Structure formats: structure tokens, C-alpha cells
Amino acid sequence: MTERIDGHTILIGLMAYPIRHSMSPTMHNNAFAKLGLNYAYLAFDVTAEKLPAAINALRTLDMRGSNISMPNKQKVIPLLDKLDPAAEMVGAVNTIVNDDGVLTGYTTDGIGFMKALDDEGIDIRGHKMTLAGAGGAGTAIAVQAALDGVSELSIFNLHDAEWDNAVRNVKLINERTDCHATLHALEDRDDFKAEIQDSFIYTDSTGVGMKPLEGQTLIDDPSWFRKDLVVFDTVYAPRMTKLMAVAQAAGVEHVFNGLGMMLEQGAAAFKLWTGEDMPVDYIHQILFDDETDAAN
Known part of the structure; x- marks a missing residue:
């Protein structure tokens, strides 16, 4: 130095x-x-x-x-x-x-998300993504994905302090991009499962799975996941989150943490x-x- x-x-x-x-x-x-x-x-x-x-x-x-x-x-x-x-x-x-x-x-958070997928040979442009979380990381991912050409975006969030931000995100994405965004309540588990199963990629940007929520996950049932679904957890410490373990137990081929x-x-x-x-x-x-x- x-x-x-x-x-x-x-x-x-x-x-x-x-x-x-x-x-x-x-x-x-x-x-x-x-x-x-x-x-x-x-x-x-x-x-x-x-x-x-x-x-x-x-x-x-x-x-x-x-x-x-x-x-x-x-x-x-x-x-x-x-x-x-x-x-x-x-x-x-x-x-x-x-x-x-x-x-x-x-x-650059959203850019990092898209580039990390590109590095793995995964192109989500023209496809549907289900995204959990509307905080800082989730907002950046949603906006960049929409700008880059993701065709449909289902955003799930709890009715908490970030709900109003999720409403704003959906409105801006629909007004300023060609992506069709919708907002869903994370409390509605049936809807959450259905949207994931209709998606090309599921992304968790909530931070569930990292300290102090290490070992926890929004989804603990492997039947929610198809083998050809892409699963991306923005957490990178620990390297293997509970969500990733559930996805791998379902035989999902493409499972990523947030390190990339x-x-x-x-x-x-x-x-x-x-x-x-x-x-x-x-x-x-x-x-x-x-x-x-x-x-x-």
C-alpha cells in the first residue's frame, strides 16, 4: 500500500x-x-x-x-x-x-444482482420474477431488473414499515418501465406459493437467514420449488442459508447466495x-x- x-x-x-x-x-x-x-x-x-x-x-x-x-x-x-x-x-x-x-x-446494488446472474449464465430478461422484500436491497433489485427487461415482477412484503415503499416501487416500475409489477401481501401464503411456481426466478431480499435470523427461512417446504426454478438469496453470510438448503433439497439446479x-x-x-x-x-x-x- x-x-x-x-x-x-x-x-x-x-x-x-x-x-x-x-x-x-x-x-x-x-x-x-x-x-x-x-x-x-x-x-x-x-x-x-x-x-x-x-x-x-x-x-x-x-x-x-x-x-x-x-x-x-x-x-x-x-x-x-x-x-x-x-x-x-x-x-x-x-x-x-x-x-x-x-x-x-x-x-449499484441492482446492477450487482443482474451481473451476478449473468456471470452464472442466467438471463432473467423477458421472464417473471417473484421477489420477497421491499427494503433497500429489494428496491434496487426490483428497479434494475425492470429497467433491464424483466417482463413481470411480483413483489411480496409484510404489512410493515416497508409496505408504503413497496407501493411506491410498483407504481414507479409500471409508469417508467415495460415491466408489469404487482404487490402482494407476504402474509398470504397460498398466493406466495402460486406466484413462485409461476416464475422463472425467486429472489429473497429480506435478510431472513442472516444474523440474527440465521437458520430461518420464509419457505421451508421443498414442494414450493420446481427443479428448473432459479433461487437467489441475497444473504452471503452464512454461505449456505436455510432457504438455499430447502431449494437444494427440492433438486433446484440453480441456487445462489448473495456473494456474487x-x-x-x-x-x-x-x-x-x-x-x-x-x-x-x-x-x-x-x-x-x-x-x-x-x-x-
Whole structure:
């Protein structure tokens, strides 16, 4: 690292709170080193109260950009100059690019989801997806999938704090894309099962299956799944979630966790800042060399 830093090093940040646990600095700095790029990526504890000053510093220090995570993904929007169309629809930003003082906000979570599937040879464009969850990840996935050509989208959510966001998502997708989106109550188990069985892919973006809900799943009956269904769980820790185990017990051929999505959303941000492709396979080895991703 010290061999690469000099008077010309370009700084990129990560602004969130808390954030010291993040794998993003390891991911990006190793990618910069591998490609011989004179960039450095640092994590900054930035609360919502400190966010305006932090964004001003991004301009003042001529940083190339920054990743943004909770609790700042929505709060940063009024502080930016422009939004990518997907970020505007999602209503959240996880990546900022600074072009000579003009700050543009992007969301790369949905891009990461679509690219992770492409990497596995799975093309869901023109097909129907059933999606559980309308939080941050679910919204980004729904919007990007609709923009990229998924033909039909059935979104399931509980009648909780995210229900209104799900209503908004469906409205925007139907107004601004060619995808037909519908909203369903997750409490209606018969409807949930029927929509999954009528889909090309089922995606769980709820976080059920990760701590503190490790070992839990929205679906514990293998009969819900066809062998030719694609099952995608956005959780990547643990590598094998309860949902994935149920799908595999049903003989589902294509079962994936969120590891590929996590790596590819970082790669999308890397491309926006540098114009270069992140060496994803190399980064996977560094971060997860002693583990398997439990995906088929």
C-alpha cells in the first residue's frame, strides 16, 4: 500500500456509520494494486449529522467519489447535483462520482444482482420474477431488473414499515418501465406459493437467514420449488442459508447466495470511478479463499 501512495494518489471514500467492519476497503485497495491504479480507498465513520460536511469535503479535497451506506443512502440525495435514473427510481444512493466538482449519485446494488446472474449464465430478461422484500436491497433489485427487461415482477412484503415503499416501487416500475409489477401481501401464503411456481426466478431480499435470523427461512417446504426454478438469496453470510438448503433439497439446479451480488456491486462502483473492470475473481480469492460460496 505504501509503495503505491504518492503525491498523485486519488482518494475514494466510504461514508457510513458504523462502518469499520466493512470489507470494501480490502476489496477496492487490492483491486487498485492488482491493476496498478494510483487510488486509495478509506472508510470514514460519517453519521447523518456529519454528512453535509463530509460531502462538502468530497468536493473540497477533489476526491474521485465515495460509497455511501446506512444511514446515509437516502439523506445524501439532496446534497448531490445529479442522480442516475436507477438511483432516482430507487430513492437511494450507494455510490457517488465526482466529475470536476459535479457529484452524481448511483445505485449499484441492482446492477450487482443482474451481473451476478449473468456471470452464472442466467438471463432473467423477458421472464417473471417473484421477489420477497421491499427494503433497500429489494428496491434496487426490483428497479434494475425492470429497467433491464424483466417482463413481470411480483413483489411480496409484510404489512410493515416497508409496505408504503413497496407501493411506491410498483407504481414507479409500471409508469417508467415495460415491466408489469404487482404487490402482494407476504402474509398470504397460498398466493406466495402460486406466484413462485409461476416464475422463472425467486429472489429473497429480506435478510431472513442472516444474523440474527440465521437458520430461518420464509419457505421451508421443498414442494414450493420446481427443479428448473432459479433461487437467489441475497444473504452471503452464512454461505449456505436455510432457504438455499430447502431449494437444494427440492433438486433446484440453480441456487445462489448473495456473494456474487456483493462483489459485482463493488465492481460496478469501481468501474464508475476508474473506467476499469475490477478483477473480481482475484478479489474473491483474497476475501473468501478459504471458503466456498455454496452456489450451484
